[in-house]
Structure formats: C-alpha cells, structure tokens
Amino acid sequence: MIKVGIIGATGYAGQELVRILLGHKEAEIVWLGSKSYTGQKYSQVYGNMFEIVDEECLDDNMDELAKKADVIFTATPQGLAASLVNDEILKNTKLIDLSADFRLKDVKVYEDWYKLEHKSPQYLDEAVYGLCEINREKVKDARIIANPGCYTTCSILSLYPLVKEHMIDPNTIIVDAKSGTSGAGRSAKLANLYCEVNESIKAYGVTTHRHTPEIEEQLGYANGEPIMINFTPHLVPMNRGILVTAYATLKDNYSYEDIKKVYDKYYKDEKFVRVLEKGICPETRWVEGSNYVDVNFVIDERTKRVVVMGALDNVVKGAAGQAVQNMNIAFGLPEDEGLKLAPMFP
C-alpha cells in the first residue's frame, strides 16, 4: 500500500486527488494538508466527503510528511513546492508537483513568465515532465515529477503527432483554448463569482498566459528545435473541461488517412487518449470525470491548414488524474489503477 500525502488538499485539484485515491486499490491517503483549513474536518470543507473522509486537515509540514509518505502530491500555488523541497525529503519520498515549479527546464523562463524567484533551481534538471504518454519511461525512475498544466496537457497531446512527424510548420501553431471555471481555483475572487462567470465568455491572459512556454518547450522537444506559438485561454461558464482548438499550416498535401495514421501511431495503444472517428469533434461533456483526452482533426483543403481539437477534464487528466497516472507509473502499478472511470454524463 502506497502511503500518499497531499499538500493543498482543499483546492479543487487536491479534492479530486482525494476522490480518485478513494477508489485506488494500492494507495491510501495519510496526510490531508491544507494551510487554510488546518484543524478542520475535511468533510466540512467538502461536504461530498461526509462519512467518507473523516480526517482533519493537517498543516503543510513537508519534512514530517516525508517521513510518513511514499509520495507527496503538491497541489499548491506556484512557488510553494519549490520552496519546501529538499534532499532529505527526496530521500524518503517521491514528489509529484501539480504546480508549475518544475515544469520548465530554464529557470529564467520560469521567472520571466511567473514573476517569481525559483527557490530550488538545483532540482530542475532531474525533474521529469510528467506527461505520461510522452515521458512514460522517464517517469518510472523520477524523484520529482512535474505534473503538466491542464491547458498544456490538452494542447500538447492534441498536436504532438503532427509536430513529432514534422507534418505541420510548428511556428504557425495557434492554440485557442477554452476552460471551465474550476481551472480558476477555489479562492474567493470577485471575477469568479457565479454571476460574473455565468452567461459570458472571455479571453484572458492574451499573449501572456504562463502555459505558453510550457507548450512551447515540450513541443519544441518533439520538433527537435524551439518553436513559438500563440496561445489564448478563455473562461467558459461550466465547471469542468478544457477544449483546445489548434490551427497550423500543413507542410504537404496530406490526406485524412495520412494524418490519421500518425495519430494512431502514437495513441492507438494509449488507454487515455481517444482518437475519435472521422468527422466527430471532441466535446468536453464526453470526458467529464474521467482521465480521457479526446482528440481529432479536420483538414482544410482551402487554406492548407489542419484544425486539431482536444478535450479533457481539467481536474482529472489536466491535474489529479494525470498525477495519479504518474504515481502509478512511478510505483510500477497498472497505469490505469484508480482511473478506470467512465466519463459521467450528463
């Protein structure tokens, strides 16, 4: 039984970790860390957990936690995981960080986009970017797994085969992404009030969203050299779900079958990536509550562009689900343990 500690257990991603791990046969939660709710019963913070989780929230004493846990999930604001981790902790436990602290290899890029000083750049080299489908082998032995961002998981997996196989001009990539509101977190901000979000859609962080360099770095690896893209996130009046619509210019007159073949090449054996049938567009409702990413594409023969679409549940494959998938890989368990969740509809 793997002993799991969670720092930031009362955010939406933290709570989803709890939900998923409750159904995991090989893991048990030993530490529900929450700075804001220390000492309160977890089920008073999340009423869904009443009579299911009886524990109280603990503080975020990571040193003590490291002695008790085989793995620590940090579902915390940017900067916290980097400020808490140290060699002693990493001797005892693995760290799966759901924040952005260990996702970017270049500390300067991190500090430029996040406007934060990185507190433990010495670990950047060894940290593995935990996009399971791409980096599965590296995850197996990692001490620090940087769990990818929600937008980035969806964007990268949608575009990866085309970039990897050099079928598109990577510098023409434009990613137009739409997210449910749980992505904004559970803090009491006016902009996230029901009446402010409901019945509206907006772009935000235009040209400046922090997931941009993360997508660029990972797709750059696939491409073999750096790329630069446009990424625009939007806030959608729904709880969960991310939809990515991406555009890029094709390098040749590829047919549907040509492109389908490379998607199948990379994803045919992937349980959690579903390449949809021809003509079916991904919809977030079909992945809600599950770890699936649905992808598909349409060729525009008029403009020689391909329109690539991907959908996932930002709280699951975009956060907690992928974190558990990483844990499964890192501990040699079946990759889908605890994640055999059929999407819930409606």
Added chain:
Amino acid sequence: MIKVGIIGATGYAGQELVRILLGHKEAEIVWLGSKSYTGQKYSQVYGNMFEIVDEECLDDNMDELAKKADVIFTATPQGLAASLVNDEILKNTKLIDLSADFRLKDVKVYEDWYKLEHKSPQYLDEAVYGLCEINREKVKDARIIANPGCYTTCSILSLYPLVKEHMIDPNTIIVDAKSGTSGAGRSAKLANLYCEVNESIKAYGVTTHRHTPEIEEQLGYANGEPIMINFTPHLVPMNRGILVTAYATLKDNYSYEDIKKVYDKYYKDEKFVRVLEKGICPETRWVEGSNYVDVNFVIDERTKRVVVMGALDNVVKGAAGQAVQNMNIAFGLPEDEGLKLAPMFP
C-alpha cells in the same frame, strides 16, 4: 457473473446503468436494448462510452433477452414494462423496472394518475417496491422490483422516520421538490431546450404530478393508514440533482435531539443515507454522481413545524444507482458493490 440486460439503454437512466455497471465486479451487460437506436453503436449515441462500450444497440425483444440475462432493467416509458413482462420471462430472470408500472399496488390509482391502462395488473401483488432502505428484506426474494421514482425516493427517505414514529401529522405534509433537467429525459422537446430551461425556474405538474400517489402510498404504510400530501416539483437549470424541502406540523414539542435520534435509528447503519450535522442543509452538489441521499431537518419553534430536507442525484439514487442497489440485494451481493462512488465535485 450476473448477466444483465437493459431495455431503454439510451435514455439518461439507461446510460447511467451502463456507467455504473462498468465498475461492477459481479455483473456484465449482455444486452443494450434501444428501440430508437437499434443497430447503432452505443458509443455513437453516447460519446463518453467511445472505446469503452463497443457494442451495438439491440431491440427490445424481452423474450429473447430473458434467456440470456439473469436480470433485466427496464428504463422505459410508462406502460412498456407492464406490456412486455410475462410468466416465461419471470421464470428465467428478475425484472427491475425503473418505470412506474409496478410501483403502485392499486391499479386504479395507477390508471387515474398515469392515464394508461395497466397491461399486467396480475403482477402488482408480488412486485416489491424497491426502496432499499425500507424494503430490503422483501427485495431479496422478489422477481419483480419496482424501482422507486426519483422524487419519491428523496421525499420518502427524508420523511420516513418522522412518519414511522408518528412525530408529525402526516396530513400536514407539503413536499416542495426541485429537480435537475435530466429528470425530463432525453427526448427532443422544445420545453427542454437549453435556452428554455437555462436561467429559469418553474413549478410544473402542480397538484397532478404522478409521484404524488407513490409518496402517499409508501408513507401511508409507514403511518399505518392512508395519508394525503401536497407535492410540487420544480425544474431547475442544472443537469442532475433533486432537492426536497418538506414541511409538516410536529405532534409535540420535540427537541433537535429527539428528532435526531429517530433519524439515527433508521439511518445510522445505512451506507447511502447520510444524516447531516446540525445546521448543515443538504445541497445537491454534495451527492452528484453518487448513490447518497443527504437528509437533515430544522425545527421551527415559532410555527411548530419541522422543515425536512433531502438531496440526491436523480440519475443515481433516484434511478440507476438504486436499481443496482436492488440488484445487489436481490442477488446476495454486498449492497454497495459498484456503488462505492464518492460524489464528484465540482
């Protein structure tokens, strides 16, 4: 392995049966019946099931199905189950009917409220009303289990202890219920279009809703003699969830503890009924996706009434979940097999 057939597999309740049974260790689906989609792949009707359910929809040939299945769920319009069932079928299989056909013992009441002729009244006597927490023992040996309605499950479980213990005047009961829109089913009606339901709330079926006699019959049994109530359903702009707010006059000056004690008496050992802590009102978000019913009450000392509240997921405990719970009981399995679903939030 219990072989399960579903008639009406492409309605919302039918699809939820599929979702739940996918996670059930002792059951496998052998028949996905759908009159409207016969011959189509199930995953083309419900995209969430892509690469999960590969089967095509079959017709609703119940005679043939009865030879293959140990249990048949009918998630069909009123009248259909009663018209299909016969002795031959019941020799081979159990029937768990999610429609109203076998819920009311009095065929005249059925025909009055449903404006339908009952096609097999000869089975009404033996049919067991499958409200698990109340009729568990009878369910064990039943051939026909009448799965309760969504509103009724919530209403009855919320009020049962008070009626059973004669703490309220049952003829003062007023049930004001609110339901998510999945309760209206998956048929293409103008009134259920997104723009017609969104940003609005209304009452409907005022004084005439068919769940009224069902609540009255069952609470009448608890009371020891017939009762008459007011029941008003409302349509709420959300997918899932039912909230019941019920009012009744207390027969005595009961304290919080007095009433809490009787709720605990009936529900303390019930896994799926959660009596909330003092002062906490049930909210549908805390039960979504799960088989839980959350109940609580507030005494109004000014008016000598008690306000009782209950919340459940209409598609789970109000339909498919309770149906599986009934199956588990009827086949001697752990009652929560396949139903250990923590509510999903947000």
Added chain:
Amino acid sequence: MIKVGIIGATGYAGQELVRILLGHKEAEIVWLGSKSYTGQKYSQVYGNMFEIVDEECLDDNMDELAKKADVIFTATPQGLAASLVNDEILKNTKLIDLSADFRLKDVKVYEDWYKLEHKSPQYLDEAVYGLCEINREKVKDARIIANPGCYTTCSILSLYPLVKEHMIDPNTIIVDAKSGTSGAGRSAKLANLYCEVNESIKAYGVTTHRHTPEIEEQLGYANGEPIMINFTPHLVPMNRGILVTAYATLKDNYSYEDIKKVYDKYYKDEKFVRVLEKGICPETRWVEGSNYVDVNFVIDERTKRVVVMGALDNVVKGAAGQAVQNMNIAFGLPEDEGLKLAPMFP
C-alpha cells in the same frame, strides 16, 4: 428633471438602478456613490456601461449629496441607511432605501432578526413600506420609502388577495422561495463562486431568514391581525429571478373562478402584476429584465389547499425597478416611466 443620487451604486441593485434610470425621461443621476470604488470610473467596475456612463464613483457623503439630489437611493448593507439619515437630509431630499432599515415598524423585531442596533428608530413611524401596489397612496407623500425585499415583494403580492379577502387560513401559509444568485450580492465569498453555485440547489437560512418577519408584518396588516408563516429561501444556479411557491389551507370550497375573481379585483388594473391564464405556471424566464410579477394559483381539491406561485426579477421588481416605481409615485410621474421594459428572453 429629478436629480437622483445613489449610495451603493456598484452593487448589483445599484447598477440596475443605473441601467433603468438611463432610460428614464424625467430623472438624471447626479451622484454614483460607492465606498469600495471611490475615484474609479464606473465603467471600469461595470464594463457594460463603457461609453454610456463616464462618471467616476463618489463616496457616500450623504449630507453633501442631499444638497444636490431630489431623491437618494440607498442600495447598501443593512444598517448603513439608518446610520446616515438625519433631519437635515430629509428636508432636502426623499430617501428610497433598498436595505431593510425602514421596512419593519417594530425596532425590536428588526434588531432580533438582523442582529443590529437600529441607529435611527425615530424615523420608523413615518417610513412608508414601498410595496407600490398595496401602499401607493402613502408613498405619494413619504419622505422615507422602505423599498421591499425581493423575496417579500414576490411572496406578499402572490398571497395578498387571498389573505386580504380571508380566503385562506393565514397561519397555514408556507412560502418556499427560490432565488437566482444575484440576490447574494457582489461580494467575493467562496460560497458564491461559480463552481460552488453551479449545478446545485440548496435551502439556506431555514426558519431564520430575515425576510420572514417582513412578510408576516405586511400580510398581517392585510389579515387584520398578526400571522406567522414558514419561509424557506433556496439558491438556484441562475443569475436573476425569484420564484415563490406558497401553500395555504382554503377556508372554504372555493372554485377557480372564486379565487380568480379576487386576484382580478386587486390586480386587474395593475400594470406590473400579471395574473396568468388558467393552468399556466409562472416561470422566471418570462419576467427577466422587467418590472413584472407573474402570479397564478392551483386549487388542490384533495387536500383543500391552494398552491400560489409568483415570479419576478429580483433585481428589477425585487429591487431597482420597484425603487424607481416608488420614485415615480412619489414625484407624481407616470408609474411606469422608465419601466416599460419588455422581459428579455432568452
């Protein structure tokens, strides 16, 4: 041209006052008061007002404001209006208070339910309860108009004819009310975040909501002696709208026509109260954005109760619209000036 000042112009009700007054031919806004946003452009707080309202927010200096304005609307938290008003102000201007400070005649009832000391009880006697359809004559000469609460406007207007004509037993009244989330105001509270409200419904303030004594007081006047009711509000995932479903025992075997007649007696000539046709239930979508209240009723012959329903837009007839209606009456203008707004759908 009536000069209007608004204190609390950046709350939802304050902003709706602005929207309505922009279309009012006889009124102009001279003061947009907002403690939180003093010095900021109003259109930066409410982007809908960009290029429509160019003014900056001012503070809540009511003494100065009273010199400039013919009427002051206070759309402020409970207690503020009572703490600011004085004789000097009332010499110069009329006060239309959208808070509860002057609604209840009995200062003790106010202090009990609001847990606040009343700072100017000396004005309670002269303050007029501004439920226009009932108190029109008194509003004409009032210096202080207590604009009714949203729930109360809907509850009282729905039930008034039956109470006034003694057709129901007033002590059997149960009001089950449902409100959109704008009723919770524009403050950054976790409970009002999009993901917390969306896809859920709950009761709150059960037996303790402050609109209870307000309904009781006003219906008590109609009844001729005090009454006591149950009132339960619910939070619904929509922006605007209140639906009231009320229950009461009929005193006699009244027919539909008997009851229809008394509704027509009181409301036939009321522009803003629409008694719907037989069998049509009020729905909040049909009044959104307008000053209408839609009411109707169903007799339950089985239980001898009447089910009364009312729907209004909580921000308009439940707040800003009624406040403008009161202003129109108090200044001798056509009652519907600025309020000829057809409900907006969808």
Added chain:
Amino acid sequence: MIKVGIIGATGYAGQELVRILLGHKEAEIVWLGSKSYTGQKYSQVYGNMFEIVDEECLDDNMDELAKKADVIFTATPQGLAASLVNDEILKNTKLIDLSADFRLKDVKVYEDWYKLEHKSPQYLDEAVYGLCEINREKVKDARIIANPGCYTTCSILSLYPLVKEHMIDPNTIIVDAKSGTSGAGRSAKLANLYCEVNESIKAYGVTTHRHTPEIEEQLGYANGEPIMINFTPHLVPMNRGILVTAYATLKDNYSYEDIKKVYDKYYKDEKFVRVLEKGICPETRWVEGSNYVDVNFVIDERTKRVVVMGALDNVVKGAAGQAVQNMNIAFGLPEDEGLKLAPMFP
C-alpha cells in the same frame, strides 16, 4: 409611423425583433407571421409578452403583408425569403432579410455552401449587405437589405480596420468564434437539449460553416482582392453572446498606438462599436441585451501576430438589433432609435 411585418416572428430572432420594436417610437408591428403557430396567441408562444402583445400569429402570406407593411423582416430558414420575394412585393415595401439568402453576391457560392438552389438570384445584385457601419450609405436606398449573420458581424467588425488598412496579411486570418445557444434556434433537436449543451463546449461545422464565405466576401472587399480564412464556431453553454478571437500576422512592427489609431479612425464615431481601453478583453456579459459590439486587440511581439477580439449579443447586433438599425437607416430615422438599450448585467 412605419408599419412593420415580421415573417418568422416566433423564432428567437423574430421575438427579439418584437421586443425591440415595442420600444421603438416610429414603428409599429402590423403582422406577426409564424407558420408553426398560425392562429395562436403570440403571448402563448412567448410568455414574456403576456399582456404586452395581444395579437395572434398570422401565416406568412407575404403578398398580402406587403400591402400593409412599409417594411418586412424575414427571420426565416435559409431559402424562404428568396422563394417569397417578387417585384410586386418590392414595389410596396422594403425587405430586411435576416436569413442568408441575399448576403452572398455569387449565387454559386451560396448554392455550394448552403446546398440549396437560390430561387431569386435576379435580386442578388441590388441587395445591400446591411453591415451598417460599413455600408451605411448603400442601405439608405436599398429595397432589399441582407442582414448579416451573427458570427459574420462580429468577425468582420473586429477585423475590418486592419484589413482595410492592409496592416495584416489577410490570408493568415484565423477566426475562432464562440456562440451562445440561442444561435442554434428554437427547434426541438436533441443536440440542443439542456443536458446536452450544459457543462460542455464543442466546435462544430469545422471548415464548413456557412458564415465562412460571408466573412471572406466582405473582408475581401475591404482588402481589395479575395481572401481565404479559417473560421471555427463553437457552442457555449450560455443563452446569448458571441465572442470572436481572431489571429493574423502583422505586416509590420506596428505599435499599440498604430493599431489603436486605425480602430479609432473607423469606429470613434460609431455609437454601437466600442473600442475598449488598452488591456481590456471583450466579454459577452458586457453587451448582453444591447446592440453594442465591443472590440479590442493585443499585439504579440513574440510571434508578430495580432490577436483581435470582438463580442456582441447574437440576438441583437447579430440579428434583430442590426435589422432595426438597418430599418432606421433605410427610413431616415436616427440610427439608434429603439436601440438605446444599455446592456443588462448580470
């Protein structure tokens, strides 16, 4: 007083025409045409109009209507207006067609994209594309005004200044658009049911949406030669609103001020186009219920692209509002008569 007839008065756009015209001082509705509801009271189809519109729906006898009306709005399915119009009608009345029948000059393009035979191509030449801000002068004398599509109005107005001034490479334009569900119309389709749309987002009509050639044609005129773009619409779980996010490569190193200047050049004096302040992204909530289009842009210095955003209410500026604006122009009235509607929030 202008006499107005509406064909298709019971669709969402038709009903919005009614709402807007009720507040129009110089127009009165003389014909509420609705094939589906002929003979029924309009207020039974749209409950918001109860006691406001007393008329019954009439059929779509356009010949008779033309004798009574000065202007006819056709808010009808594609193909109907073209099949009904004739010289006799046009002698008596102006036609403002909200369908696509007269938007595209090239009948072949129409027939290719709409898969319909055009029944009156002889009128295509004289028909004026009623994008008021661009074609105001031509609208003044037109007999047939082709009211632009919702997506197209938003897309064209957002991009027009940049294309007209040749600041972007028009063949790099990618328009990613998001629409509320009222855009899907009021017909009872399974795909538009509340539970199917709610809590989900999807792209549709990818590379094939019929508004594509309309945008291309109009922007082609601005450009001076034909262009080809990508256009992808998405369905968003909200009632009203369209947001366009468009991408294009800048032809030079333009500064914010350079681009702002051309937006101001074209829109400074336009009442209904609001160029937002620097850094403010358009949001559909700020235009709801009004005839405004909010536009803004962000330069991405990294990729040399500009991200252009536009927001409007698809039922108003995207349909009925612009139709009334066209009527005002065509009849020499103040362009904003009946359209001085401040956006309603929340």
